[in-house]
Amino acid sequence: MLLALLLAAQAAVPGQATELRGLWVVRTGMVSPAAVDQVVDQAAAGGLNALFVQARGRGDAFYRSRLVPRSELLRNQPVEFDPLARLIERARARGVAVHAWVNVLLSAHFTSLPPESVVALHPDWLMLSRSGARTTPPSDPKGLLRRIRQSALADGDVEGYYLSPAAPGVAEYLESVVRELVREYPVDGLHLDFIRYPGPQYDYSSAALDEFEREQGGGDRLGLPAQRPEAWNDYRRERLTRLTSLLVRTARAERPQLAISAAVVPDRATAVSQKFQDWPGWLASGLLDAICPMAYTSDSRLFRQQVRDAQDQVRPGQAVWAGVGAYRLDVAGIVAKIREARAQGASGVVLFSHESLGLAQFRQLREEAFAGAAPLSVPAGASGR
Numbered sequence: 144m145l146l147a148l149l150l151a152a153q154a155a156v157p158g159q160a161t162e163l164r165g166l167w168v169v170r171t172g173m174v175s176p177a178a179v180d181q182v183v184d185q186a187a188a189g190g191l192n193a194l195f196v197q198a199r200g201r202g203d204a205f206y207r208s209r210l211v212p213r214s215e216l217l218r219n220q221p222v223e224f225d226p227l228a229r230l231i232e233r234a235r236a237r238g239v240a241v242h243a244w245v246n247v248l249l250s251a252h253f254t255s256l257p258p259e260s261v262v263a264l265h266p267d268w269l270m271l272s273r274s275g276a277r278t279t280p281p282s283d284p285k286g287l288l289r290r291i292r293q294s295a296l297a298d299g300d301v302e303g304y305y306l307s308p309a310a311p312g313v314a315e316y317l318e319s320v321v322r323e324l325v326r327e328y329p330v331d332g333l334h335l336d337f338i339r340y341p342g343p344q345y346d347y348s349s350a351a352l353d354e355f356e357r358e359q360g361g362g363d364r365l366g367l368p369a370q371r372p373e374a375w376n377d378y379r380r381e382r383l384t385r386l387t388s389l390l391v392r393t394a395r396a397e398r399p400q401l402a403i404s405a406a407v408v409p410d411r412a413t414a415v416s417q418k419f420q421d422w423p424g425w426l427a428s429g430l431l432d433a434i435c436p437m438a439y440t441s442d443s444r445l446f447r448q449q450v451r452d453a454q455d456q457v458r459p460g461q462a463v464w465a466g467v468g469a470y471r472l473d474v475a476g477i478v479a480k481i482r483e484a485r486a487q488g489a490s491g492v493v494l495f496s497h498e499s500l501g502l503a504q505f506r507q508l509r510e511e512a513f514a515g516a517a518p519l520s521v522p523a524g525a526s527g528r
Contacts, residue, residue: 163464163491164513165193167244172497173197173205173226174216180233182497187237189505190513194234195334195435195493198227198243198324201303202250202261206328210320212259227328242332242404243324247317247390249337251304253292261306261316262288268310269348270340276347276365301341308386309351321390325397332402333394334435338387339408339420340379351382379419391430402432406466409436409449411456423456432461435493438480439468446480450487462490469499478512 166189172182173196186194198206203214206227217224227243234241248270251262262269266284272294275287288304295301306313325333340346347368355378356364359371368375391403407422408414415421425431434457438449453463465484469477477494484492494500500508 162485163193163462163493164191165195165242165464165491165493166191167466167493167496168194168196168230169496169498170197170200170205170214170216173214173230175220176224176229179226179230183230183233183237183239185500185502185505186497187239188502188509189500190509191239191494191505193240193242193331193491193493194230195242195244195332196227196230197246198328199245199320201246201252203257206324208320208323210316210323211261212257215255215257231329240331242334242402243328243330244334244336245321245324246336247338247386248305248308248340249303250306253295253303256288256304262304265310265312267350268306268313268316270305270307270346270351271348272344273347273368274344276349276352295341301345305337305341305345307346307348307350308382309346309354310348311350314386314389317386318389318393322393322397325394325401330398330401332404334404334406335387335390336406338383338390338405339414339418340383341418343376343417346379351379354378376416376419380415380421380424383419384421384424387425388430403430404433404435404462404464405431406435406437407453409438409453409466411452426456426458426461429458433464433490434461435464435466437466437468437495439466439471439495441468441471441476443479443483447483447487450484450489454488463488464491464493465489467492467494469494470496474504474507474511477508481512 166186168182172178183194198204199211200214202211204211205214205217207225231241251260256263266287269287269291271291275290275294291304308314321333352364355375356362356367358378359367359374363370394401394403405422408418408420411423415423422434426434434453436449436453438446440446450463450465457463467477467480472480481492
């Protein structure tokens with residue numbers, strides 16, 4: 144099994160091939176056959192053995208889907224071009240594992256909204272901020288979208304439109320997206336990202352407020368969250384955990400050997416109390432095989448602390464793959480973070496992102512951090528469908 148191979152890195156010494164050496168591949172690496180080939184070849188040249196490929200970026204698909212619209216970034220490509228299929232084939236030939244990276248709740252940019260987007264089709268599925276809930280008539284979809292955009296301008300963490308896990312139909316839709324993806328493509332892992340709230344001022348959507356009011360036995364619908372803040376925070380955490388559990392169960396039912404990971408906010412207190420992403424609880428309940436704390440800081444002390452804290456939360460058989468903010472660092476800085484992650488017991492690293500490195504930098508990484516790397520074995524079960 145791939146997962147067993149990856150987790151064996153917990154006992155590995157630096158330089159052994161069982162260490163996960165990953166790279167997040169964002170949408171720009173999927174827009175053409177040449178882009179796909181380049182990202183795989185450069186990663187292999189760098190001694191990397193796992194690619195986390197953004198299959199669903201902003202509610203769009205970089206794979207063939209009956210449920211998710213093809214990305215607008217592929218509009219100039221022939222319809223037969225399937226970025227994910229091409230990448231898997233090329234990565235297999237190089238002995239590189241492929242994890243399907245899915246942005247779960249973040250589903251569209253503010254700047255463009257194709258008519259077939261899930262956001263355009265279902266504005267009632269969106270999260271609202273508290274200010275948006277106060278000023279937007281629920282029966283006005285265009286006004287709803289406008290208010291969401293306006294309220295987000297003051298919040299740098301809100302990158303677009305987020306689906307609400309409380310809205311009827313959302314969980315079922317996302318479940319069907321995950322099921323189709325892992326059923327149709329022989330990926331080695333499923334990587335969940337943006338499975339968090341944008342911040343504590345979200346989600347004041349009608350669906351969430353109505354459900355919370357029912358759970359609390361009535362009261363002032365909009366005032367209840369402020370009146371019962373602990374219960375309100377618990378409600379949002381539970382809602383997100385319920386969605387995570389559904390997606391994980393679905394993925395494992397389709398492909399039992401799948402390694403399931405999540406990109407998580409590295410500071411536990413912030414993750415749990417501000418983003419309602421209870422990843423320590425997800426680990427404790429066995430939902431995840433691995434976490435990727437997004438420890439993108441350039442501060443070495445803080446990086447060590449975040450990786451060590453994540454490592455303290457995993458149970459036997461689970462892994463920490465430390466997220467390294469390559470976009471903030473030169474190669475020497477990346478190498479230093481890789482060594483620090485190893486020193487804290489991490490089972491591997493994932494670099495963000497492919498856009499931050501060229502062929503010369505990848506080769507330097509191989510020489511200085513990943514010397515002697517060999518490909519990870521690809522399990523027969525992962526390509527069984």
